[in-house]
Amino acid sequence: FLPHLVASMEQVEETYIMVKPDGVQRGLVGDIISRFEKKGFKLTGLKLFQCPKDLAEACCWEFIDDFNLFNIYLQWLQEHYKDLNSKPFFPKLIEYITSGPVVCMAWEGAGVVASARKLIGSTDPLQAEPGTIRGDLAVQTGRNVVHGSDSPENGKREIGLWFKEGELCQWTPAQAQWLRE
Numbered sequence: 445f446l447p448h449l450v451a452s453m454e455q456v457e458e459t460y461i462m463v464k465p466d467g468v469q470r471g472l473v474g475d476i477i478s479r480f481e482k483k484g485f486k487l488t489g490l491k492l493f494q495c496p497k498d499l500a501e502a503c504c505w506e507f508i509d510d511f512n513l514f515n516i517y518l519q520w521l522q523e524h525y526k527d528l529n530s531k532p533f534f535p536k537l538i539e540y541i542t543s544g545p546v547v548c549m550a551w552e553g554a555g556v557v558a559s560a561r562k563l564i565g566s567t568d569p570l571q572a573e574p575g576t577i578r579g580d581l582a583v584q585t586g587r588n589v590v591h592g593s594d595s596p597e598n599g600k601r602e603i604g605l606w607f608k609e610g611e612l613c614q615w616t617p618a619q620a621q622w623l624r625e
Protein backbone atom coordinates (compact mmCIF):
# COMPACT_ATOMS: atom_id res chain seq x y z
CA PHE A 445 0.00 0.00 0.00
CA LEU A 446 1.69 3.15 -1.19
CA PRO A 447 -0.22 6.40 -0.52
CA HIS A 448 1.36 8.23 -3.45
CA LEU A 449 0.28 5.47 -5.83
CA VAL A 450 -3.26 5.63 -4.51
CA ALA A 451 -3.19 9.42 -4.88
CA SER A 452 -1.99 9.17 -8.48
CA MET A 453 -4.89 6.81 -9.27
CA GLU A 454 -7.45 9.36 -8.10
CA GLN A 455 -9.44 11.17 -10.77
CA VAL A 456 -7.62 14.35 -11.72
CA GLU A 457 -9.77 17.44 -11.43
CA GLU A 458 -10.01 19.57 -14.54
CA THR A 459 -11.80 22.73 -15.56
CA TYR A 460 -12.76 24.35 -18.83
CA ILE A 461 -11.66 27.97 -19.04
CA MET A 462 -12.52 30.12 -22.03
CA VAL A 463 -11.47 33.65 -22.91
CA LYS A 464 -14.66 35.08 -24.40
CA PRO A 465 -14.66 37.22 -27.58
CA ASP A 466 -14.31 40.51 -25.66
CA GLY A 467 -11.21 39.20 -23.88
CA VAL A 468 -9.64 38.23 -27.21
CA GLN A 469 -10.57 41.55 -28.89
CA ARG A 470 -9.22 43.54 -25.93
CA GLY A 471 -5.87 41.74 -25.99
CA LEU A 472 -6.30 40.11 -22.56
CA VAL A 473 -5.48 36.53 -23.58
CA GLY A 474 -1.90 36.59 -22.28
CA ASP A 475 -2.86 38.16 -18.95
CA ILE A 476 -5.65 35.64 -18.38
CA ILE A 477 -3.57 32.57 -19.27
CA SER A 478 -0.75 33.91 -17.14
CA ARG A 479 -2.88 34.03 -13.98
CA PHE A 480 -3.67 30.30 -14.13
CA GLU A 481 -0.12 29.47 -15.19
CA LYS A 482 1.49 31.44 -12.35
CA LYS A 483 -0.93 30.01 -9.80
CA GLY A 484 0.50 26.57 -10.55
CA PHE A 485 -2.21 24.74 -12.47
CA LYS A 486 -1.36 22.56 -15.44
CA LEU A 487 -2.43 23.52 -18.95
CA THR A 488 -3.56 20.43 -20.87
CA GLY A 489 -5.43 22.00 -23.79
CA LEU A 490 -5.29 25.34 -25.65
CA LYS A 491 -6.74 26.57 -28.92
CA LEU A 492 -8.29 29.55 -30.67
CA PHE A 493 -11.78 28.81 -31.98
CA GLN A 494 -14.06 30.87 -34.20
CA CYS A 495 -17.71 29.93 -34.42
CA PRO A 496 -18.77 29.77 -38.10
CA LYS A 497 -21.19 32.63 -38.74
CA ASP A 498 -23.93 30.49 -40.29
CA LEU A 499 -23.70 28.19 -37.32
CA ALA A 500 -24.21 31.06 -34.91
CA GLU A 501 -27.30 32.08 -36.87
CA ALA A 502 -28.60 28.51 -36.98
CA CYS A 503 -28.10 27.78 -33.32
CA CYS A 504 -31.70 26.60 -32.87
CA TRP A 505 -31.56 23.95 -35.63
CA GLU A 506 -32.32 20.38 -34.67
CA PHE A 507 -29.38 18.97 -36.54
CA ILE A 508 -27.56 15.80 -35.61
CA ASP A 509 -24.40 14.99 -37.50
CA ASP A 510 -21.27 12.92 -37.01
CA PHE A 511 -18.68 14.04 -34.51
CA ASN A 512 -17.46 17.28 -36.06
CA LEU A 513 -17.04 20.89 -35.17
CA PHE A 514 -20.60 21.75 -36.16
CA ASN A 515 -22.00 19.15 -33.85
CA ILE A 516 -19.62 20.05 -31.06
CA TYR A 517 -20.70 23.66 -31.28
CA LEU A 518 -24.37 22.78 -31.47
CA GLN A 519 -24.01 20.57 -28.42
CA TRP A 520 -22.18 23.41 -26.76
CA LEU A 521 -24.98 25.85 -27.44
CA GLN A 522 -27.55 23.41 -26.13
CA GLU A 523 -25.45 21.93 -23.35
CA HIS A 524 -22.93 24.46 -22.20
CA TYR A 525 -25.50 26.94 -20.96
CA LYS A 526 -28.33 24.45 -20.44
CA ASP A 527 -29.31 26.02 -17.11
CA LEU A 528 -29.65 29.43 -18.77
CA ASN A 529 -31.49 28.78 -22.03
CA SER A 530 -34.84 29.96 -20.68
CA LYS A 531 -33.40 33.24 -19.39
CA PRO A 532 -34.35 36.48 -21.17
CA PHE A 533 -30.69 37.29 -21.83
CA PHE A 534 -29.97 33.92 -23.49
CA PRO A 535 -30.14 35.15 -27.14
CA LYS A 536 -27.79 38.02 -26.25
CA LEU A 537 -25.47 35.56 -24.52
CA ILE A 538 -25.29 33.38 -27.65
CA GLU A 539 -24.72 36.45 -29.82
CA TYR A 540 -21.93 37.56 -27.48
CA ILE A 541 -20.20 34.17 -27.26
CA THR A 542 -20.31 33.60 -31.03
CA SER A 543 -19.32 37.18 -31.98
CA GLY A 544 -15.61 36.46 -32.46
CA PRO A 545 -12.78 34.05 -31.72
CA VAL A 546 -12.57 32.53 -28.25
CA VAL A 547 -9.60 30.88 -26.55
CA CYS A 548 -10.44 27.41 -25.22
CA MET A 549 -8.39 25.98 -22.38
CA ALA A 550 -8.30 22.87 -20.23
CA TRP A 551 -6.55 23.23 -16.87
CA GLU A 552 -5.82 20.47 -14.40
CA GLY A 553 -4.99 20.19 -10.71
CA ALA A 554 -6.44 19.32 -7.31
CA GLY A 555 -9.10 21.90 -6.45
CA VAL A 556 -8.73 23.64 -9.82
CA VAL A 557 -12.48 24.16 -10.38
CA ALA A 558 -13.22 26.17 -7.24
CA SER A 559 -9.86 27.92 -7.32
CA ALA A 560 -10.36 29.02 -10.94
CA ARG A 561 -13.78 30.42 -10.01
CA LYS A 562 -12.08 32.48 -7.29
CA LEU A 563 -9.40 33.70 -9.69
CA ILE A 564 -12.16 34.66 -12.15
CA GLY A 565 -14.38 36.46 -9.61
CA SER A 566 -18.13 37.14 -9.46
CA THR A 567 -20.32 36.96 -12.59
CA ASP A 568 -20.96 40.72 -12.33
CA PRO A 569 -17.55 42.37 -12.74
CA LEU A 570 -18.64 45.33 -10.59
CA GLN A 571 -19.15 42.91 -7.69
CA ALA A 572 -15.92 40.99 -8.41
CA GLU A 573 -13.06 41.58 -5.97
CA PRO A 574 -9.98 43.49 -7.12
CA GLY A 575 -7.27 40.97 -7.93
CA THR A 576 -9.70 38.69 -9.76
CA ILE A 577 -9.83 38.60 -13.55
CA ARG A 578 -13.30 40.14 -13.77
CA GLY A 579 -12.57 42.49 -10.86
CA ASP A 580 -9.48 43.83 -12.61
CA LEU A 581 -10.47 43.68 -16.26
CA ALA A 582 -14.22 44.10 -16.80
CA VAL A 583 -17.22 46.31 -15.96
CA GLN A 584 -20.36 44.45 -17.11
CA THR A 585 -21.92 40.97 -16.79
CA GLY A 586 -22.61 40.88 -20.52
CA ARG A 587 -18.87 41.43 -21.21
CA ASN A 588 -17.19 39.53 -18.40
CA VAL A 589 -14.23 38.28 -20.49
CA VAL A 590 -13.91 34.70 -19.25
CA HIS A 591 -15.80 31.47 -18.57
CA GLY A 592 -14.95 28.89 -15.91
CA SER A 593 -16.70 25.57 -15.16
CA ASP A 594 -18.77 25.55 -11.97
CA SER A 595 -18.19 21.92 -10.88
CA PRO A 596 -15.72 19.08 -11.57
CA GLU A 597 -18.49 17.24 -13.47
CA ASN A 598 -19.12 20.26 -15.68
CA GLY A 599 -15.36 20.71 -16.11
CA LYS A 600 -15.10 17.24 -17.65
CA ARG A 601 -18.30 17.68 -19.64
CA GLU A 602 -17.29 21.04 -21.11
CA ILE A 603 -13.75 19.88 -21.97
CA GLY A 604 -15.41 16.94 -23.74
CA LEU A 605 -17.58 19.36 -25.72
CA TRP A 606 -14.78 21.68 -26.74
CA PHE A 607 -11.80 19.41 -27.29
CA LYS A 608 -11.20 16.24 -29.24
CA GLU A 609 -9.06 13.66 -27.48
CA GLY A 610 -5.95 14.22 -29.61
CA GLU A 611 -6.02 17.93 -28.77
CA LEU A 612 -5.36 17.38 -25.07
CA CYS A 613 -1.84 16.84 -23.82
CA GLN A 614 -0.72 14.86 -20.78
CA TRP A 615 2.64 15.99 -19.44
CA THR A 616 4.55 16.57 -16.22
CA PRO A 617 5.61 20.18 -15.64
CA ALA A 618 9.27 20.54 -14.69
CA GLN A 619 8.21 22.54 -11.62
CA ALA A 620 5.84 19.85 -10.27
CA GLN A 621 7.98 19.02 -7.23
CA TRP A 622 8.19 22.72 -6.32
CA LEU A 623 4.42 23.14 -6.32
CA ARG A 624 3.37 20.23 -4.11
CA GLU A 625 5.24 18.53 -1.29
Ligand code: GDP
Binds near residue numbers: 533586588592
Ligand atom coordinates in the same frame (compact mmCIF):
# COMPACT_ATOMS: atom_id res chain seq x y z
P1 GDP B 1 -20.67 32.51 -14.61
O1 GDP B 1 -20.62 31.05 -14.25
O2 GDP B 1 -20.08 33.40 -13.55
O3 GDP B 1 -20.06 32.79 -15.97
O4 GDP B 1 -22.20 32.94 -14.69
P2 GDP B 1 -23.51 32.13 -15.19
O5 GDP B 1 -23.20 30.69 -15.42
O6 GDP B 1 -24.60 32.47 -14.23
O7 GDP B 1 -23.84 32.84 -16.57
C1 GDP B 1 -23.10 32.52 -17.72
C2 GDP B 1 -22.81 33.78 -18.48
O8 GDP B 1 -24.03 34.33 -18.95
C3 GDP B 1 -22.17 34.90 -17.67
O9 GDP B 1 -20.78 34.76 -17.51
C4 GDP B 1 -22.54 36.11 -18.50
O10 GDP B 1 -21.68 36.23 -19.64
C5 GDP B 1 -23.94 35.73 -19.00
N1 GDP B 1 -24.95 36.29 -18.11
C6 GDP B 1 -25.35 35.82 -16.91
N2 GDP B 1 -26.30 36.60 -16.39
C7 GDP B 1 -26.52 37.59 -17.27
C8 GDP B 1 -27.39 38.74 -17.31
O11 GDP B 1 -28.17 38.98 -16.40
N3 GDP B 1 -27.30 39.53 -18.43
C9 GDP B 1 -26.44 39.27 -19.45
N4 GDP B 1 -26.42 40.12 -20.51
N5 GDP B 1 -25.61 38.21 -19.46
C10 GDP B 1 -25.65 37.39 -18.38
Ligand code: MG
Binds near residue numbers: 592594
Ligand atom coordinates in the same frame (compact mmCIF):
# COMPACT_ATOMS: atom_id res chain seq x y z
MG1 MG C 1 -21.62 29.39 -15.14
